[in-house]
Amino acid sequence: MPRNTSSTPDKSGRWIVSKFGGPDVLKWDSWDPFAETLPADHVIVRIITAGIAGTDNIQRVGGYPDPRCSKPGFTLGYDFIGEVVALGSEASKRNPLSVGDRVTAMDGIGAHATHIILPAAELIRVEKTDDPVKFCAIPLNYSTAFGMLKRAVTNLVPGSSILIGSASGGVGTAVAELVNAFKMDLKMIGTCSPSKFDYIKSLGVIPVDRRAPDLVNQVRALTGGEGVDVAYDAVGSDESIQKSLQATKKDVGQVIVIGAMSEIAVDGSGVRQQEADLHTLLQQRLQSRVAFWSVISNYKVAQPKLWHGDLQRVFEKVRSGELSPTIAKLFRLRDAVKAHETLISGTDVKGKMLFIVDEDLATQHGL
Template sequence: MKAWQLHEHGEPAEVLKLVDVPTPEPGPGQVLVRVRAAALNFPDVLLCRGQYQVRPPLPFTPGVELCGEVVSGDGIDVGTRVIGTPALPHGALAEYALMSVADAFSAPDSLDDAAAASLHIAYQTGWFGLHRRAKLQPGETLLVHAAAGGVGSAAVQLGRAAGARVIAVVGGEEKAQVAAGLGADLVIDRHARDFIAEVKEFTGGTGVDVVYDPVGGDAYTGSARCIAFEGRIVVVGFAGGTVPTPGLNHALVKNYSILGLHWGLYKQHDLGLLTTAHEELVRLADAAQITPLVGGTMPLDEAPAGLTRLGAGQSVGRLVVVA
C-alpha cells in the first residue's frame, strides 16, 4: 500500500516521503480499515516537527483522524463505516490504517466521508470543553478564538446548538465571512479591530461567560481582560505558538476559572464519556445543527502541501485527504 512516512523530524513538505509499505495486520482488539478520508489536524504538523506530546518511533505514518471502512479484524463487522483515531505508527495518511476497536465509532449516515472524518476530534474536544468543563448554559455568551479553523468552527456550532450567544474572533476578512456563515452573533477580525473593546461593547461591559481558546498567547491575555464574573476560560491549545503564563492573582480578584482541556485523557479515565459525546454529536449532525466545515479536499499525494497550509494558518475548517 502507499503511505506517507516520516524518517526524520522537520516541516511536513520536507520530511514526508510517499512510499510503498506492507499493509499492516490488525492485532488483538484492532481492525484494519481502508481509509476513505483523513482529516488533517494541527497535531499532524507537530508530529512531523517532533513537537507533539506523543513521539512515535521513526519511521511512522502520521494522520490522527479518519473515516474508513473496516476490511478485517475482530469486534466490528467488515464493511462498517467508522470514524475515529488510528493507532500510530499506522496513521491515516495511507491507503490503509489500523484502529483500536475502542477508538472506532460509527460514521453518521448524514455526513459524507470528508465531513465524517472531520467530526471526531474537533467536535469531541468542543463537546467536552463546553459541556463537561465549562458547563455552558443557554443564554450565556461564548467567545471562540480561531473561529474559522477546524477546532474553532466546531465550538461555534456547538455553542449555537447549546443556545449560547457566540462571539467569533478570526484573523482576516475571508475567515470573518466563514465565521459569519457558521451563525456567530458577532464576528471580530482581530487584524482590523480590538477584540477586547468589541467584546465589552457587545456585552454591555459585563464580559463573556465562557472563552474557548485553542490559540494561547495574546488571545489568552486579551480574554482574561474581558471575562465576566464567574466566567470560565477553557485552555484548548497553543496554536499561536506561545504558552501564556496567567497571573493567578488576576483570576482571584476577577473571580474567574481557568480550565485545562486534554481530551485524550478521557480515553484513559472514562471511555464511556466518549461514547456519550459521540451519540450526542451524531444526533446534532443528523438534525443539521452541526456540520463539519470542510475547507478543501485533496488526493493522498498532496497531503504534505495540505499540512503546510494548515501549519501556516492558511486554511479554514478542516482540510481533508480523500481516497
C-alpha cells in the same frame, strides 16, 4: 484492493515524518499492512477519508505530548472513516465488527495512509449511508468542540456568552455550528482575520479582528462591559491567555486553553522552544480561572462512555440534517505536502480539511 489517491494508487502505503520540520519532511512509504503480524485483538481498516488538523502541524515539528510522536518515523492523522478489511482472531470478541463494516476512530496518529491497524476496541461503527466526508470531520473537531461547550466548563447556561479564538478554523467552526444545531442559545464572539468576517457572521458569530490592539475592549463592549463567561484559546501564548482572561467576566469568567499554536515557527519549520514539550509549556502558563483541556486525556480517556455517547449525539444531528459540518478543502492523499503548506498558511481554511483516500470517492468530488 480498491485504488487509492496516493502516489502508488494500486499499492498500499503511508506518509512518514522522516524528521521534525516543515512539510517537506513528509515521505511516502510503500507499506503493506497485510505483511504485518496482526495481533489477535486488532483490525486492519482501509481508510476512505482522513482528517487534517492543527495537531498534525504540531506533531510534524516535534514537541507534541504523546510518546508515539517523540521520535520521527510515525504517521500523522488523528481521525478517519474507513472500512474493515481484516480482523484478528479475537477482535470480534472485543467489538462485534465484520469485514465490510464502516468505522471511525480518533487514535491520534496513523490515519494519513491507505490503511491503519488498530485495536478493535478503538473502532466505532458508523452506517454505510453516512457521508464519509461529513462524518470524518466529527471525531476530532466536532467532538473537541462539543466537549469544550458541555464538559470543559459548567457555567454555560442559555444566555451565556463565549469568545471563540480562531473562530474560522476547524474547531472554531465546529463550536459555532454545534451551538446552533443544539440550540444552546449562546452569544458568540469570535476572533479571526478581517477577510473571514463574512464567513463567521454566517455562523452566527460576531467577528473581532484577532490582531486588534483593543481586542479586549471590543469584546467587553459587545457584552455590556462585563466580558464573556468563557473564552476558548487555541493559541496558548502568555499574551493570548492574558487577553482571553481580560475578556472574561471579572472573578468568574473562565479561559479554556485547547492548543499551543503560538509555539510553532511561522514558516512551520519547527517549535520555538526545544527544552520542553508543549504540554509542559502550557501547564506553566496556567493560573486561576485558566485551564488546559484535551479531547483525548480529559474526555476520551477520562470519560470514555460519556465521550462515546456525546459522539453519537453529534452523529445523529448530522443524520437528521440539523448539522452539516463545514469542509474547508479536500486533498488527494498524494498531496500531503501541499495540504500541510495550506495548514500552515491558514489563508483559505474555513472549517475542516480532509484527505479523500478512496479513488472513486475522490472522483465523485472532482479531485
